[in-house]
Amino acid sequence: MAMLTIAEALRQAIREEMQRDERVFCIGEDIGIPGGFGCAFTVTLGLSDEFGHERILDTPISENGFAGVAIGAAMAGLRPIADVQYGDFLFLMMDQLANQAAKMIYMSGGTIKVPLVMRAPVGATARGAQHAQSLEAFFTHIPGLKVLVPSTAYDAKGLLKSAVRDDNPVLIFEHKLLYGSKGSRTEKGALSPVGEVPDEDYLVPIGKGVIRREGSDVTIVGKLLTVYRALLAAETLAQEGIQAEVIDPRTLVPLDKELILESVKKTGRLVIVEEDNLTGGWAGEIAAIVAEQAFFWLDAPIKRVSAPDTPAPFAPVMEQFYVPSADRVIAAVKSLF
Amino acid sequence: MTALLGETQNIPLLDLYKTMLTIRLFEERCNYLFMQGRIPSTLHLYIGQEAVASGVCALLRTDDYITSTHRPHGHAIAKGVSINSIMAELFGKVTGCCKGKGGSMHVGDIRVGMFPAIAIVGAGIPIATGAALAVKRLGTDRVVVSFFGEGASNEGAFHEGLNMAAIWDLPVVYVCENNLYAASTPFSAVFKIKSVSERASAYGIPAEQADGNDVIAVYQAAERAISRARSGGGPTLLECFTYRQCGHSRSDPRTYRSREEEEEWARLDPIKRLAERLLAENLATDASLEVIKAEVIANIDAAVAFAEASPLPEPSDTLTHVFYKEAS
Numbered sequence: 001m002a003m004l005t006i007a008e009a010l011r012q013a014i015r016e017e018m019q020r021d022e023r024v025f026c027i028g029e030d031i032g033i034p035g036g037f038g039c040a041f042t043v044t045l046g047l048s049d050e051f052g053h054e055r056i057l058d059t060p061i062s063e064n065g066f067a068g069v070a071i072g073a074a075m076a077g078l079r080p081i082a083d084v085q086y087g088d089f090l091f092l093m094m095d096q097l098a099n100q101a102a103k104m105i106y107m108s109g110g111t112i113k114v115p116l117v118m119r120a121p122v123g124a125t126a127r128g129a130q131h132a133q134s135l136e137a138f139f140t141h142i143p144g145l146k147v148l149v150p151s152t153a154y155d156a157k158g159l160l161k162s163a164v165r166d167d168n169p170v171l172i173f174e175h176k177l178l179y180g181s182k183g184s185r186t187e188k189g190a191l192s193p194v195g196e197v198p199d200e201d202y203l204v205p206i207g208k209g210v211i212r213r214e215g216s217d218v219t220i221v222g223k224l225l226t227v228y229r230a231l232l233a234a235e236t237l238a239q240e241g242i243q244a245e246v247i248d249p250r251t252l253v254p255l256d257k258e259l260i261l262e263s264v265k266k267t268g269r270l271v272i273v274e275e276d277n278l279t280g281g282w283a284g285e286i287a288a289i290v291a292e293q294a295f296f297w298l299d300a301p302i303k304r305v306s307a308p309d310t311p312a313p314f315a316p317v318m319e320q321f322y323v324p325s326a327d328r329v330i331a332a333v334k335s336l337f
Numbered sequence: 338m339t340a341l342l343g344e345t346q347n348i349p350l351l352d353l354y355k356t357m358l359t360i361r362l363f364e365e366r367c368n369y370l371f372m373q374g375r376i377p378s379t380l381h382l383y384i385g386q387e388a389v390a391s392g393v394c395a396l397l398r399t400d401d402y403i404t405s406t407h408r409p410h411g412h413a414i415a416k417g418v419s420i421n422s423i424m425a426e427l428f429g430k431v432t433g434c435c436k437g438k439g440g441s442m443h444v445g446d447i448r449v450g451m452f453p454a455i456a457i458v459g460a461g462i463p464i465a466t467g468a469a470l471a472v473k474r475l476g477t478d479r480v481v482v483s484f485f486g487e488g489a490s491n492e493g494a495f496h497e498g499l500n501m502a503a504i505w506d507l508p509v510v511y512v513c514e515n516n517l518y519a520a521s522t523p524f525s526a527v528f529k530i531k532s533v534s535e536r537a538s539a540y541g542i543p544a545e546q547a548d549g550n551d552v553i554a555v556y557q558a559a560e561r562a563i564s565r566a567r568s569g570g571g572p573t574l575l576e577c578f579t580y581r582q583c584g585h586s587r588s589d590p591r592t593y594r595s596r597e598e599e600e601e602w603a604r605l606d607p608i609k610r611l612a613e614r615l616l617a618e619n620l621a622t623d624a625s626l627e628v629i630k631a632e633v634i635a636n637i638d639a640a641v642a643f644a645e646a647s648p649l650p651e652p653s654d655t656l657t658h659v660f661y662k663e664a665s
Contacts, residue, residue, distance in 0.1 A: 025474070054474065060504070065463045065497025072467020075452060076402060077475055095494075099457050100464060107443040107453040109436030110658035143659050167661040 004197040005180025009153035010043045010119075013160040014081060016201060018051055021079060024164055025055040027070050028083040029063075032056030040085035041121055041174075041181040067093035067118070071101045071169075074116040079164055086131045087120035087173065090139075101169040102144030113167040117160070123175040123225055123275060124312040124319050125187055132312035134275040136173050136223070137282040140252045146170040146206060147252040149223045151178060153195035155250055158204025166206065175224040191228055209256035211263070215245035218269040218333050221260060221286055223249060226273040226305075226324055233329035242333060252282060260286065261294050268299035269336045273324050278306040300336035305329050350611070350620060351629070353395055353552045357387040357608045359633050360411040363420060364583075366637050367410070367427060371587055375645075376427050380441050383411030385550075385582030388607035389514050390415040392547075392555030393482055393575075396563045402450045402468045402481045404461030407442045409454030412484050417449040424640040430647035437650045438658060458519075459485060459492030462511065466498045469507035469572075480566040481509040487576075488519025490533045499574065503540040508566040510559070511574045514549060516581040521593040534576035542572050549577030550607040580605070 004012065017024045030036050031044045032053055038045025048056035059066040063084060070080040084090055090097065097118065104114050124132040139147050146168055150156040156174070163170040180192035212227060213234050222230040227248045234244035245263050249256055264270050270290055272283035283304040290302060305324045313319055364382040371380050383390065386408075394415035397403070405412040413423050418434055423444050426433025433439070434446045435453060442456035452468075455461040465483030472479040489495055490513060502509050513533045517524050530536070537544035543565070547558035555577055562573035580602035584591045591599070615621035 023475075060497070060500060062497035062501065064494055065466070065501055068460065068463025068494060068498060069467035069470060069501055072404075072464035072469075072481075073471040073474075074467070075447075075464070076468035076471035076481075078471045095457055095460055096463070100455065100460055104453055105661045106658050107435055107439045108445065108447060108658075109434075109438050110661060112447050112453065113661050146660075167663075 001196050001198055003194050004153045005192055005194055006150070006153050006156045006174065007041055007043050007179040007181050009157040009197045010160055010174070011045070011047065012197065013157040014044065014047060015050065017161055017164045018055060023077065024079045024081065025057060026081045026083070027057045027059060027066055029059055029061055029085055031083065032058050037185065039083060040185070041176065041179045042183070042185050043083070043119070043179075063089050063092035064096055067096035068100065070116055070118070071096055071104070071114060074114050075104065075112055079115045081117045081119065081164060083119040085121070087122040087135050088130050088133050090120055090135055097139070097145070097169070098142050102142045105168065106144060114169050115167050116169040117163045117172065118169070119172045119174060121176050121179070122173050123177055124323050125176045126314065126316060126319060128314040129311035134307070136252055137276050137280065137285070139171050140282060140285070144169065145253060148172045148206065148250065149252055150174065150250060151224050151227045151248055152193060153197050155204050157197050158202055159206065159250065161201070162203045162206050165203075170206070173224065177225055191225070193228070204250070207251050207254040207256060209247055209249040209251065209259040211245060211259070212248050213244065213246040215243035215267065217243045217267055218271060218336060219245050219247060219260070219263040219267045220271045220273060220329065220333070221247045221249065222273040223252070223282075224275070226275055229324055229326050230273050230329055232326040233333065236326065236330055237333055242337065244333060257289055257293070261290065264290050264294045265297040268297055270298070271303045271305060271329065271332045271336070273305045273329055275307055275323055277309050278304060279309050281306050303332040303336060305332045348553060348556055349395060350615060353391050353556065354608070354611050354615065354626070355629050355633060356391040356395065356415050357552060357611065358630060359420070359636065360387045360390065360414050361608055362633055362637055363414060364410060366641065368583070368587070370641070377429055378440060379586045379588065381408040381586050382583045383408055385602065385606070386514055386516060386579045387411055388552035388555050389512065389549050389577045389579055390484070392552045393512055393559040395556060396559050397450070397480070397482065399449050401479050402452065402465070402472070404452050404465045404468075404481075404483045405445065405454035406458070406461065406485055406489070407454070407456035409442065409444050413444045413446070413451055413454070416451045418444065418446040418451055420636060420640040421643040422446065425644040425647050428644040428647070429649065430644055431650045431654070432643070432647040436658070437654070459489035459494040461485060462489065462494050462498035463501070465509055465511070466502045466507060469502060469509035470505065473508055478567050479508070480563055482512055482563075483509065484512050484514060486519060487513055487515040487517075487524060487533050488522070488527070490536060491527060499540045499542065499572065502572040503542045506569070506571040508569070509572045510562045510566055511572065512559070513574065513576045514579055515576055516579050518581065518585070518594065520585045521589070523593070532576055534574055537574040542574060545573055545575040547575065547577045549579030550605045550610065552607055552611055582606070
């Protein structure tokens with residue numbers, strides 16, 4: 001059992017899966033260039049030395065193109081782990097993800113496998129509006145895609161390994177402030193959680209959430225960075241006598257609805273925290289599910305704590321305003337009592 | 338001076354004739370069924386372009402892959418997808434090649450190497466590149482063919498897909514069916530160059546050009562390109578000049594082109610041309626071609642009967658196959 005960052009845990013998962021299965025390979029920009037970055041956040045650093053450049057395959061700057069290449073390779077028998085340097089670049093490959101990968105299995109009447117993994121860093125990190133977005137909700141809206149959001153090193157390794165072995169297209173969103181990237185790729189203000197990660201093979205099942213902190217008075221659902229904001233808020237609230245239960249769904253599609261519903265039925269209150277913009281976000285969907293299926297257990301309105309409906313700003317003071325803080329979570333919880 | 342067909346070695350002339358005729362009569366039957374309201378939705382018919390799919394696919398093995406377009410019936414027939422299952426798909430029946438989930442624009446059958454047809458223009462090009470990456474990495478000698486129209490070569494996906502195939506020397510042939518019109522937009526309105534194949538040099542790959550209404554010319558050019566791909570020589574851009582004799586879709590009145598132009602191309606009809614040459618060189622007789630035609634018509638009659646007799650999907654079948662499950 002080693003203590004690893006999320007970037008290290010992802011790297012270990014990729015290494016183990018590539019050792020286990022010859023068909024697994026990585027494809028993306030700047031992932032294996034000698035002297036290069038090893039992905040924008042160092043996840044594939046050093047892997048091209050181990051596996052060679054055919055299996056750590058660097059592409060031209062052609063996001064739509066290499067997404068299509070990964071999909072075609074997946075349909076013809078390989079198991080690609082593709083990545084974009086910043087999640088925002090997924091918009092360049094929307095046709096391939098939304099029209100091709102997500103629909104091939106359906107259009108074939110269930111006869112084709114598309115074992116594609118697409119990794120994407122998200123989150124606002126002082127880079128301005130085009131390297132900051134939290135895009136998970138877009139992809140939860142497209143049937144045919146699985147969407148994962150690991151927030152710990154243990155989950156990052158276990159979920160990535162499950163994704164590689166899945167015969168469906170899987171998107172994995174990773175938060176820049178959680179990677180723990182080192183050297184010149186260190187992020188200012190990063191949380192970089194380090195966690196125990198077994199050296200041996202293990203899987204985290206797709207579709208199972210976890211309770212990060214038990215509580216009886218209010219349910220707070222977060223994902224990625226906002227899980228940590230929720231946990232921080234819960235500590236302060238506990239000092240004031242409010243016991244918050246913090247849920248990390250880990251997987252957005254398929255969603256562990258039961259875990260959230262059971263918690264709300266216990267606490268009677270729900271706050272959803274996410275870094276995405278408010279309108280049309282994932283928080284609204286969780287609110288709708290709970291309103292439809294657990295309305296009579298609620299003692300107070302459901303609250304969403306999200307980024308405002310603006311692009312991500314640059315100036316750190318504005319960015320801190322934009323990304324939901326623990327203080328905003330605390331205020332939202334208190335408004336329910 | 339055109340070489341005598343009898344001197345062209347090993348070209349399966351009568352098979353090519355039968356494939357082209359199957360596509361033509363299948364499409365004409367589809368149009369008839371559409372006009373009668375028995376096929377829902379629109380159709381993009383392949384009438385006039387039969388020589389391209391037939392000539393290229395005659396050189397492919399069942400385990401070779403193709404990607405196709407919104408106009409895929411001809412590619413599917415030539416690649417060996419059963420016409421019963423294609424017709425059933427057009428009827429929206431559960432016995433269709435996509436179980437009624439695809440429709441006209443997504444026909445395919447992975448068992449014979451055809452991915453579901455891709456109806457977003459140009460999107461199949463990088464997917465074909467990726468399939469070629471896989472067959473190379475897996476150490477097979479399969480090849481991949483990507484069919485698309487000249488309009489698709491103005492998509493970014495064309496540029497990105499060809500460039501990656503070029504830098505990785507992948508076993509793929511990009512077959513551009515230049516039928517002069519992207520829906521209603523003429524070639525000259527959207528190209529400064531004279532032919533799409535000029536673009537091959539931008540990626541450092543070879544180009545082939547063929548008269549796309551001459552199945553022998555298509556076959557011979559495709560043979561060079563496919564041999565190059567299969568033997569490790571990398572990708573080729575093969576441009577076939579042809580003409581869509583019908584409208585873009587069933588709602589197209591073809592008011593953007595002249596009847597004179599259409600008559601000119603009708604004289605170059607690929608099926609008529611092959612038949613005339615077969616007869617002139619005594620490689621077939623009127624009677625032997627009639628025998629082929631009767632067999633093709635019987636097959637299409639059987640396909641329509643199969644489609645009509647097949648059950649509709651249950652409405653709730655909508656909910657299955659969103660994700661892959663073993664033994665689905």
